Amino acid sequence: MALRIGSRETSAPPGAGPSNRHRRLLLKSGGAAVTAAATVPVMSKGDDDKTRALIVRVPSPPTRPWADELPVLRPLQPVSSLSPMPTGLRGVGECGRADHVAWPANPPVDLYRFEMKVGSHQFHSDLPSAKVWGFNGTYPGSMIHARYGRPILVRLENKLPNEVTGWGSPDISMHLHNMHTPSASDGNPLDWFSSRAYGPGLTSPGEYKDHHYPMVYAGGDSREALGTCWYHDHRLDFTAGNVYRGMAGFFLVYDELDSGNENDPNPLALRLPSGDYDVPLMLSDRQFDSSGYDLFDEFNTDGFIGDKFMVNGKIQPYFHVSPRKYRFRFLNAAISRTYDIQIRYNGVAQGFLQIANDGNLLPAPLGRTSTTLGVAERCDMIVDFSKFPVGAELYLVNRFQQLDGRKPEDTLLASPIPMLKFIVDRPLSSPDYSRVPETLRELPPVNLNEVVTTRDFVFSRDGGAWTVNGKFFNGQPAATPKMGTAEIWTLRNASGGWIHPIHIHFEEGRILSRNGVAPPAHERGRKDVYLLGPNETIRVFLRFRDFSGKYVMHCHNLIHEDHAMMVRYDILP
Template sequence: MKKNGKQSTRARSQDTPEGPDRRSFLKLSAAAMASPLLLGASDSEGPVWITTPQPVFPPSPPTRPWMEELPREIVPIPQEPALTPPAEAAPKFDDKEAGREPHQRFDEIVTALGGPTLYELTAKEIPWSFHPDLPIHPDLPRQTVWTYVHKHGDPTVPETRQDPAPTFPSTIVARYGKPVVCRFHNELPKNHQGFGSPEISTHLHNLHMSSGCDGYPSDYYREGKAGPTLKDIGPNGGKGTFKDHFYPNVYAGYDDWRAKYGVGIGDPNEALGTLWFHDHTEDFTAPNVYRGLAGFYLLFDPIDSGDEADPSSTALRLPSGPYDYPLAFGDKRFDPQGYLFWDEFHVEGVLGDKVTVNGKIEPVLPVDARKYRLRLLNTGPSRFYEFYLVDGRDREQTFTYIANDGNLLPAPLFNQRKVRIAVAERADIVVDFSRYPIGTALYLVNRLRQDSTRKPKDVKKPGTRVLKFVVDRPPPQQDLSQVPNALRELPPLPKAEELATLKVRRWEFDRKGGLWTVNGRLFDRHNPRARIDKGAMEIWELVGKSGGWSHPIHLHLEEGRILSKSVDGVTVPIPPHERGRKDVFELDQTMTIKVLVRFRDFTGKYVMHCHNVIHEDHAMMVRWDVEDKNDA
């Protein structure tokens, strides 16, 4: 086991994504970890591999809780003053720019909405403390992580500029109708120590945007290296250190809306709110995100305006500013010396036994005695959560559930006592801390037990406390926020007779020969498994073929609406929080989920995959392309 003062791993990566050796190694590793003994049936059909048990790793060292405070408010990444050089549709490459396709619809959208705002972020290695960096007997040593930082600094270094230093994880605040260019620089160390691979392909989950900016897994880059779907783009073969992503910030259905009304940026009922960006490098998404390559992208519009004092009659006036607080949860495991641990090549991956909240273990969040909007995100890699808010005697407290997967529900779910999120799922809740006396301590507790990366086990009290809230002061100003009885309407569903005419595609998520597959096959970066006409509406059947796993399935480009759920052919109810628009669908064991999806406004290559990113890295992913007949 490598010890370098930074992290440890059972298998240091020597294969990076430039060649076929990595995928071949994964296949051989999976086969080697499976018993050669065959029985007469497979995980679903065909021969069954008698697999070895889940790997058993030493537990993480114990840590003392509630020793470090999170910042009282999240400070977003500042905008840059101008685009230099311009990120026009047709790129003018320099020797530092990675390959990229021309930005789809750039000139059209910028002409209609105005020039894009520029944000610059750098993927780099920084020192970090998951637990207080005590001078004497620290519970965990100071070590390094990979993350996205503002180009002028990082969360561990005081800013020389006058504006406040951005907080961790990096957060971008954007608005519909105001396009953005995010310039992602890659300064990860080429000769890095430990697991992961120092290429990046950044995916903004789940913005409506063109394929070339979506973070396609094999569009990765770093200095001197370009992924196989970038290598022929640009004068330097795509081997650059930064790439511009154009985020148009228009609603899905932009074309339909403008065809109908002649103006506007699409249907506001298609708005997103809580998004996040993360690395999506092929075969290395799990370790790279595990090391910290993730951040928030919060998107506002006139309805969810981000201003609780907004005088507009259409504004919801939800808690805003310091009281709109994103929280990223990730499961981690540390070796006996306290360094972040990962088993890179085991097909079962690593289940963390410590939960980080915004990069910290068991932190404290001081709050004012007023309403807060808490945006909960599960960054993975494998653990599911069912959170409860409890007092010091483990008595459950109530809150209001307002959004799932970044989408406001049609109406709030009041008096909720639990919220469950699979990997990559988001849930926005509103907690009214004014109900509690100053000095009250409350805890966010996970009661969903899980002892393998395959699936959750059961719910059991009292659970594990992962975050402590302390109501430590009255609000400096009057709380003007509210949670109205109606939030955002849903776009209407087609009538039954129209649904009956739609094309149905069946996608079976399975395990064969120790490998994770979709319709019996591994991911093929070059060949789409479906070709879809731009503007088409289809029903996708997501099928859990085997009974031993839960798969959170993520669909790029578009949101979907769940039409039905069934288990072994028996219809089961759709939970209230899943009746809106979603981009992550929890496929539990032998479940089938029918999802209505439209494919609008943009074309190119996209993917669908299991967001248990260990499964994704072991090729449980499928490419599909949106094509425009008018371009033929």
């Protein structure tokens, strides 16, 4: 593995600011030469948005497609107790977090334990096993099935080696993207911790941190339900490296409507494909050296692009499916890559029904043949394999060619990149009673009379790093909305050379307009990631309900985030 050069803070006094621009640029200039020489030699490039970065990269070793089976993710089971048992107040040995304000009204019913530790993972059978940093030592991390009305506590124990080896940082902060969660459990980038160090959002180090998820609808409105969520590390300045090392997993949420049971007798239940036929698919990319070990470059501020395509941590796997309906929950968990995905049979794009965007059910299914996924965006789709003959082979493909972390090329690939092979040969164990109703989940109304102000945020590049409104992230609140109000935030990309998937923590928003016109149908539901293309402007309606505290908005090209494209906002009580 490449050696990462850079200092690690070993402590942070209460109220101390995060790393500043000078430290960030020092890491960039001081460490980039060593990292780039060991991994990805970088030729000269300019900051002009019309200049493409010329990156000379030795290709990863060849790997056989369809040699490994797709890992099917199974839900983690709750534990019966934790020691010490959580009480909502800070526990013995816990880092210095704020109190769980939603605990008294929503004490946890289900307890989970995550150990952040080193694990072994084989990305492909043609490659050697590699070390990952994973939630419970696995990649992807352990999956949680949650339900509204059943509050959850997740204890995150940091058991990573207390030293910097390779990229990333052993100090961690777990963000549940994009659950409606009190600030103390949001996984703010300022709230990183280990047994010896802590970030400016905390008051002391600790062996663990308890995250309390009250599992309540935003504003108490069931129309605000979430479905396909995920969690990942969010450590200030090191999110990209930590996620690349393996710190990501699925968190699926159910309720009376989206119940997770296709045989549910409740007349309100949608009865979407469930169980073995409800399949999360995490898309990502990776780079390997000539010996087959994974590589990473966190100092190229454009972003990081690998040349191997993975689904659920495996390079080009295969998946045996039955001739029936499936629900696939696609997540773009890459560092910088944008996907345009299709499912093809005999080279022809097949139709599917998109039922959710960013984990939010749409009001009605949309018939589509492709969908674009920016970093951190999700898409739930229904695919019916009963239309194909036994033994048919279909392929999930990516139509975007992306040569660097800036954006995909303007022209789609004539020969898309196959990422996953479906083989229709798994016997049916029972009839397919699942369905896709014409109506899914009603959208809550957008009431512009609630809007108290409009804020403008311009995302741009300055001095080789990334800014919001001309400023690098400094840990201080750039906005202070008041709880119980609504605002319109205008997001503008000031460059023609990059795209920015902008993620706003805490509540789902609604796109009012994209470049002055109504958004396309698949973006008219609730969202938490807003893919800003070159020189685009998006107006978003946001509410701030139920909880106060500190949250952030940032670019989810994680290299851009780590190089300062982030702002803090505080919801005032």
